[in-house]
Amino acid sequence: MHAANLINAGIVLLTVVAIESGGLFLLKVMGGRQRANDFQKSFYRAGHAHAGVLVILGLVTLLLVDGSGADGPVMWAPTLVLSAAILMPAGFFLSAIGTDPKKPNRFVVLLFVGSAALAAGMLLGGIGLIMEGVAQLS
Template sequence: MPAQDVILVGILLLALVTVESGGYFLTKVVRGNVPANRLQMSFFRAGHAHAAVLLVLSIAILAVISNAALDGFWLWLASAGVPVAAILMPAGFFLSVIGSDPQRPNRLIWLLWIGAAVLTAALITAGVGLIAGGVAAL
């Protein structure tokens, strides 16, 4: 694994600690210690879950991406796209419902959709690159 990927894995592992602290915040929300309406509770849960899953998925991709038939921008997208989505998507969930008793998400919901587009592009690139790398190794 290239050194920059090892460093990124270390950063992602440390980022999981912030997700862990977000879990503590969620326990306060569901116990009623932090005021939140149903929309906020749903979006907070979704943001928390997406953050954790995407960080772990990022680590899994980095473990194998050196076997992909990719270079340059495409290798960068396959390696960094999911970690970028792990920032954008939860940010969209959390930031779009901040405030007192919002009834619908605000404009920052676009962060979620931008993150989803980046995630899709990264997964397709990584998948195709890994298949091509595997076929070439046969």
């Protein structure tokens, strides 16, 4: 594995501690020890779930791209997916902060930016891996 990918993977594994802390916060919210309205509860749950799933997807993307031998633009796919793993949960949590909000605030834009990064990373990774596979068949 490339040195940069090893560093990225190590950093991502450390973010799991933050996701775990978010889970503890979510337990406080769901147990009534932390005040939150229904809107906030749903956004907190979504943020926590997206964080966990996207970190795993980012690591899998990193392993696939690194192991494929591909180079060029496809090498950006893991970075884009891992960026989504930060942006989307941040969008869920930050857009629900405040005292009894009824709808998301302006931080909801992070959800759309993260979604765009995720889509770009998946397209870039998928197309790049297919092209590398086809090239290896020749």
